[in-house]
Structures are given as structure tokens and as C-alpha cells.
Amino acid sequence: MARNRWRSPKQLFSLTFLSFVPSAFVIALLLVARVGGALQQLELAAFDWMLRSRPAEPADSRITIIGINEADIVRIGSYPIPDQELAELLLTLQRYDPAAIGVDIFRDLAVPSGSDAGGESGTAALERVFLQHSNIVAIQTILPGSGGSIVPPPPFVPPEQVGFGDFVLDRDGSIRRSLLGSLDLQDQFQLSLAIQLANLYLSPQGKSLQNGEIDPQAMRFGDTEIPRFRPNTGAYVRADAGGEQALLNFRSGRQPFRQVSLADLTTGNVEADWFQDKIILIGMTAESAKDTVTSSAVNIDNPSLFYGVEAQAHAVSQIVSAVQDGRPLLQVWAGSWEFAWIIAWGVLGLLLGRWGRSPLRILAMVGLAGVVLVAICYGSLLGGWWIPFVPALAGLMLNGTGLAAAALYRQEQDLRMRLIERQAVIEQTFNSIHNGPLQTLASLLRQAAQSDDISPDFYAGLTGLNQELRGVYESVRKEVLTESDRLYLSLNQELDLKAPLHELLYDVYTNVLERQFSGFQSLKIKVVKFEPMDDRHLTVEQRRSLCRFLEEALCNVGKHAICPTRIQVACMQNNGMNQISVIDNGKVAASVSGTQEQVPVSLSKSGMGTQQAEALAKELSGTYQRSSRSPHGTACELLWHSQKSHRRVFK
Known part of the structure; x- marks a missing residue:
């Protein structure tokens, strides 16, 4: 329907x-x-994933990291690194004329060495280096640590050569923000190590640190203003935005900065241009030092082994890269x-x-x-x-x-309603047939059984007709109540409409020719050809209609052809066309007068079978032909394009 x-x-x-x-x-x-804030962690995880998935950027050649690793500690023979060793390292670096040096190693207490007994002590040597070279920045902390304490800078370093190394941690322990400036416990405004180093590097170029123009509380280098982090920036909800903070745009890639060991420097296994006019960061890259932070936004195998000196390098690099290269700083709507x-x-x-x-x-x-x-x-x-x-x-x-x-x-509901409606139509139709024609047929059967003038063959035909009509009802009813991709040719034969079309049509041919029709009794020659057809675009209902078309054409031969001796059935693909044809050589039924041939009702232009065939041909954008053959016989043929997609049109 x-x-x-x-x-x-x-x-x-x-x-x-x-x-x-x-x-x-x-x-x-x-x-x-x-x-x-229910989505905050999911959004931050997606944010980390996108940052981590960015294409690798070239290493920032303006920054070189000197990482003091486990081998360096073994060679020196003590940890922390003695003041004397640190002083000698700084003097060695000064020979290369660097723009700025950041010492990411706490030095609030003196660390003497065995050689301090005579001559100048290592602490005094370190103090002299700091006082003579204003491009060296020491580190401190201004945020209380796990024990509630802070780490002050070396007592001999001028305040303008001090920067704090604190990072603000998110709830998951990761760093995604850079703390640029903040008040310390004495309400003195302090600058971060990253800001101090960036200022030393950019000031000679006329781009020193200033207040922002768009946001007066923000920081600016030249024309580049650093967007200030707010409590509800991006996915953050009521975050701690104390001090001057900015989202940290990590440099992508597995090797964002050149990194050398202390041994490389002392043995001369370095190039001069790695240090000249560059920003140099000195820090611990030994796991035993435990100077690590966590960030899932950096592209490394173990985010928990992200060294603090590397995080400082990212914080400096994002500022310098933004000012000199126009690399974007992270902003939000x-x-x-x-x-x-x-x-x-x-x-x-x-x-x-x-x-x-x-x-x-x-x-x-x-x-x-x-x-x-x-x-x-x-x-x-x-x-x-x-x-x-x-x-x-x-x-x-x-x-x-x-x-x-x-x-x-x-x-599903529409399908269920259609099944209910179809079932109702079937029940109503059968009730009408049962209360009318079937009752008449039952009366004729009773009369035939009591009459001696009725031949056994005629009585058997009436009995078969009664069973066939009732069987049709059961087959159709079963087809409706089960899956829509099933076709019931009889109560005992079920076809899967998802099977290849030529196999379905052959099963239809076999089933119909087993029926006890008079036209099939005289057949002597059966020429059949069932070949694969292009059925990719056919719907289940179109497959069902094609099977019913072949069934109708074969039944017409069995019911209406008079004494046919030959039948030719072809279901195949030929020259881009799918074809189903049934040709017989039997005579058609004669008229009452016997003077002219009369086409059976099922094959006439007004017959139901012809109307259904023409409707199917129109739906498939094909053609249907039925013609008489000389001297006897009828040809019934359906053709449609093999590669054309068809869609049922509802009116």
C-alpha cells in the first residue's frame, strides 16, 4: 500500500x-x-591532544639548553653541583658572548667543594661572576611549595637579575599556563625567569618590557601584547588567575630546542654559534634530581619526564617567537x-x-x-x-x-503500521473470498461429490482450486508476518530476496513448472538461460516484483497455452540491458464461435497481469512487450537498463 x-x-x-x-x-x-565546569577536564584533554598533534616546528635556534645529566653528576662526584663548577660553567659561556643566561638551579645556600679549602671559595667565585655579568639571571620561587616554604634567590645576586621559576598547576597536575609576574610574600612584584630572559634578549632591539595598550595590566614587548589569562579563559572555570598569567603555547616537535650536556661544553664538543647572541638555559636533566613537571601537550613519550628547564625554554620561546616571528600567542573568544x-x-x-x-x-x-x-x-x-x-x-x-x-x-513504527495495514487488507480480502467464491466453490464440490455425471478429473480440479485459493492466503499472510525480504511461492517454498537475482528467478522457474497446469504436460523442449544480472540498485520490493512477473508469465503458459511443445526462458544481461523473457509455441484459447483467436484475460491489455508488468517496467525505466508469434505462440519480455539506479515513487 x-x-x-x-x-x-x-x-x-x-x-x-x-x-x-x-x-x-x-x-x-x-x-x-x-x-x-563539568566539561573542563574533557576540554583540556582535547586541547592537549590538538597541541600535541600539531606538525613539528623547526627547533628554536635562539635558545640552547645545557642539561646537567646523570653522567655529569658522576663525573663531578657530588650533587648538588658545587658553586665552583657552576662559576666555571658561567665563565666558559661568557666567552661566547651570549645574550642572556638563565640558571634554573636553586642556589639559596652555598654548595662548597673539596677545593674550597685554599684560595678563593667557589661561592665567592660564583658571586663575582654574577656581579660582573648582568646578563645572568638566577632563580627563586614565590609560590609556597608542598611544605609551605619558598626558595629565595642567592643572597649576593641583585634583584634585577632574579626571576622566579614557578608554574601554575591545573587540577590534573599539568602545566598549561605560564606565570609571568606576581607579588611575592612581601608584596613586591616579581618577574618570571622567562620574562627576564626575554627582556634581556629583546631590549637591545628596542623591544623592552612595557605595559599593554589594549589591556593596561598585560605585558607587552614592542607591538606584541601577551593576552592575559582570566579565571574563565577558554574551558577553564573559576581558575586561579592570580598574578600575570598566559596560556602556554608549547613549541611542537620532539626536538624543539638544541640541548647539550655539561661534558659537551667542557670538552669543546660544541659550536660557537650555538651560544653567541643566544638565550642559554642551565638546568638539571638527570632523573635523580627530580626537577620535572607534567604536561600532556608536549610531544614526548613520557609526559611526566618533562624537565623544568625545558618548560622554561618553552615559556621564553613563545614570547621571543611571537615578537620576532609573529608566532601566535594563544587567545580565546x-x-x-x-x-x-x-x-x-x-x-x-x-x-x-x-x-x-x-x-x-x-x-x-x-x-x-x-x-x-x-x-x-x-x-x-x-x-x-x-x-x-x-x-x-x-x-x-x-x-x-x-x-x-x-x-x-x-x-520501525512505520514498518509495523504497514504490516498491520497489509495484514488487515489480506484478512478483509480473504474474508470476502471466503464468504463468497469459496462458499460457492464448496457448494459445487458437494454437488460434484454427489453427482455421477461429474468426471473424476473435473472433481480433482475443483478440489485443487479450493486448496490453491486457501494456500494463497496462507502464503501471503506468512510473507507479511515474517521478514520483508522473504518471498513465499508456496507454503513449502521460501526464497531469500537478498540472493542473486538470477538464482531467485531460477528457483521461481523450477517451482512454477512443477505445478500441475495443463500447458506444462505437453512440453517436450525447454530452453532456459539463467545468467548473472546487474541487480546492485534493485530494492527488495523490486526483486519481489520481478519474481512475481516471471511467475505470472510462466503461469500464463501453463494455464492458457494450448498444447505447447516448446518453452524458452531467458533471464540474463545483454548489451547493458537486463532481460526476462518467456516464449512458448502453444495456441491460445479460441472464442466461443471458433472463428477467431481470443487472447486470455490475464494477457489482454486490460488484464491485471499486464497492468502490473507495465507498472514494473515504468518503475525500472524499462519496457514491457507482449506479442503473438507466427504461426503459434506468445512472447512476454521485460527489459531495463542494468546500471541505472531506481527509486520507488510514491504518489
Whole structure:
């Protein structure tokens, strides 16, 4: 039964409203979850993944790390590194005329060596180096550590040569922000090691540290203003934004900076241009020193073995690279724009779910939209903009897949309703046949059984007709109540419509020719050809109709052809056309007067079989022909293009 696919405006409004309400609820729930911080860790994880997945950048040649590793500690013979060794290292580096040196090693207490007994002590030598060279920056902490204490700078270092090395940790223990400046416990504003080194490097170029122009509380070098971190920046919710902070745009790649060991420097296994006019960072890269931080945004095998001196190098590099190379600093949209972005993707999921008719189509479109969203967010991050990804993706997926599930449910309900309607039509039709023709047939059977003038063959024919009519009802009823991809030629033969078409048609041919029709009794020659056909674009219902077409054509031969001796059946593909043809050489039934041939009703232009065949040909964009053959016989042929996609049209 064809169903009207078009709905009234009132129905469309009702369906749209019913789908809009849950979609709007999903969007509102996502916005509340984001404002409440429920999505923060997921968004930060996605943020780390995108930063980690960026293409590798060239190593920043302006920065060189001198990492004191386990082999250096073994060679020196003590840890911490004595003041004398550190002083000699700084003097060696000064010969290369570096722009700035950052000592990421705490020196709040003197570390004497065995050679300090005579002559100048190592601590005095270290003090002299710091006082003579203003391009060296020592380190301190201003944030209380796990024990509540802070680490002061070396007592002999001038305040302008001190920078703190603290990083602000997120709830998961990772660093994603750089602390640029903050008040210490004495309410003195202090600058970070990264800011001090960047200022030493950029000041000779006329780009010294200043207050921002767009945001007076921000920091600026030349025309480059560092965006200030706020409590609700990006995915953060009520984060600690004390002091001057900025999102840390880690340099991508596994080797973002040149790194040499202390042994390389002392043995001369270095190049002069690695240090001249460069920023040099000295720090511990020995695991036993435990000077590590955690960050999942850097592309290393073990994020927990991210050395503190490397983190300082990233913090310096992002400032210098932004000023000199225009490398983007990370920024975020205003909160209102982020909310509009999340709502837009939720609405898009709703529209895709309403536009797509089938669940698979909806899922395909939602999946494609999800890929586009990933590409937009990833590309924006490459350009320095961190825009909401997780809530936008959740809104798209929840609304889109939710409507896909609803569409699947609607399809199942529609199928169920169609089955109920078909079953009702079948029951009504059979009741009409049962209360009319079948009752008449039963009366004729009783009269024939009591009459001596009725031949046994005629009585057997009436009995067979009674069983056939009742069998048709059971077959059709069984076909409706079971899977829609089954065809029942009889109560005992079931065909799987998903099988290759030529195999289905051969099974139909075999079944029909086993029926006790008079036209089949005289057959002597059967010429059949069943070859593979192009059935890729055929629907299950079209396959069913093709099987019924062949069944009808063969039954016409068996019922109406008079004494045929030859039948020719071809189901094959020929010259880009699929073909089903049935040709016999029998005579057709004569008229009452016997003076002219009369075409059986089932084969006439007004017959039901012909009307169904012509409708099938039109649906397949093919042709149907029925013609008489000389001197006797009838040809019935259906042709359609093998590679054309067909779609049932509902009116």
C-alpha cells in the first residue's frame, strides 16, 4: 500500500516542535555543564591532544639548553653541583658572548667543594661572576611549595637579575599556563625567569618590557601584547588567575630546542654559534634530581619526564617567537561568542537530524559535520585561537544521533503500521473470498461429490482450486508476518530476496513448472538461460516484483497455452540491458464461435497481469512487450537498463 509522504503544515510544525524541545534541552544542559565546569577536564584533554598533534616546528635556534645529566653528576662526584663548577660553567659561556643566561638551579645556600679549602671559595667565585655579568639571571620561587616554604634567590645576586621559576598547576597536575609576574610574600612584584630572559634578549632591539595598550595590566614587548589569562579563559572555570598569567603555547616537535650536556661544553664538543647572541638555559636533566613537571601537550613519550628547564625554554620561546616571528600567542573568544558557537553546532545537529530521512544518512551527515568541526578547531588552534570543541561536538552528536535514533524508531513504527495495514487488507480480502467464491466453490464440490455425471478429473480440479485459493492466503499472510525480504511461492517454498537475482528467478522457474497446469504436460523442449544480472540498485520490493512477473508469465503458459511443445526462458544481461523473457509455441484459447483467436484475460491489455508488468517496467525505466508469434505462440519480455539506479515513487 502506498503511503503519502507529504505531511500537512500542522503535522510538520508538530514534528519540528517535538524534535526541537529535546534538542534545546540538550544544548541548555551542555551550556550549564560548561559553566559549572563539568566539561573542563574533557576540554583540556582535547586541547592537549590538538597541541600535541600539531606538525613539528623547526627547533628554536635562539635558545640552547645545557642539561646537567646523570653522567655529569658522576663525573663531578657530588650533587648538588658545587658553586665552583657552576662559576666555571658561567665563565666558559661568557666567552661566547651570549645574550642572556638563565640558571634554573636553586642556589639559596652555598654548595662548597673539596677545593674550597685554599684560595678563593667557589661561592665567592660564583658571586663575582654574577656581579660582573648582568646578563645572568638566577632563580627563586614565590609560590609556597608542598611544605609551605619558598626558595629565595642567592643572597649576593641583585634583584634585577632574579626571576622566579614557578608554574601554575591545573587540577590534573599539568602545566598549561605560564606565570609571568606576581607579588611575592612581601608584596613586591616579581618577574618570571622567562620574562627576564626575554627582556634581556629583546631590549637591545628596542623591544623592552612595557605595559599593554589594549589591556593596561598585560605585558607587552614592542607591538606584541601577551593576552592575559582570566579565571574563565577558554574551558577553564573559576581558575586561579592570580598574578600575570598566559596560556602556554608549547613549541611542537620532539626536538624543539638544541640541548647539550655539561661534558659537551667542557670538552669543546660544541659550536660557537650555538651560544653567541643566544638565550642559554642551565638546568638539571638527570632523573635523580627530580626537577620535572607534567604536561600532556608536549610531544614526548613520557609526559611526566618533562624537565623544568625545558618548560622554561618553552615559556621564553613563545614570547621571543611571537615578537620576532609573529608566532601566535594563544587567545580565546569572549564568553558570549563561545556560547553562540556551542548553540550553533547543537542547532546544526538538529537540522541534520530533521533533514536526513534515514538513520544511516543522518549518521553520515553528522559524522561529516564532526570531521569539519575537528578541522575548524584544529586549524584555529594552529592560528592561535582556542575555541570550544568538546561541547560543540557533544551538541552536534547528541542532537544528530538522537534524531537518527528517533528516525530509526519512526521507521520501525512505520514498518509495523504497514504490516498491520497489509495484514488487515489480506484478512478483509480473504474474508470476502471466503464468504463468497469459496462458499460457492464448496457448494459445487458437494454437488460434484454427489453427482455421477461429474468426471473424476473435473472433481480433482475443483478440489485443487479450493486448496490453491486457501494456500494463497496462507502464503501471503506468512510473507507479511515474517521478514520483508522473504518471498513465499508456496507454503513449502521460501526464497531469500537478498540472493542473486538470477538464482531467485531460477528457483521461481523450477517451482512454477512443477505445478500441475495443463500447458506444462505437453512440453517436450525447454530452453532456459539463467545468467548473472546487474541487480546492485534493485530494492527488495523490486526483486519481489520481478519474481512475481516471471511467475505470472510462466503461469500464463501453463494455464492458457494450448498444447505447447516448446518453452524458452531467458533471464540474463545483454548489451547493458537486463532481460526476462518467456516464449512458448502453444495456441491460445479460441472464442466461443471458433472463428477467431481470443487472447486470455490475464494477457489482454486490460488484464491485471499486464497492468502490473507495465507498472514494473515504468518503475525500472524499462519496457514491457507482449506479442503473438507466427504461426503459434506468445512472447512476454521485460527489459531495463542494468546500471541505472531506481527509486520507488510514491504518489
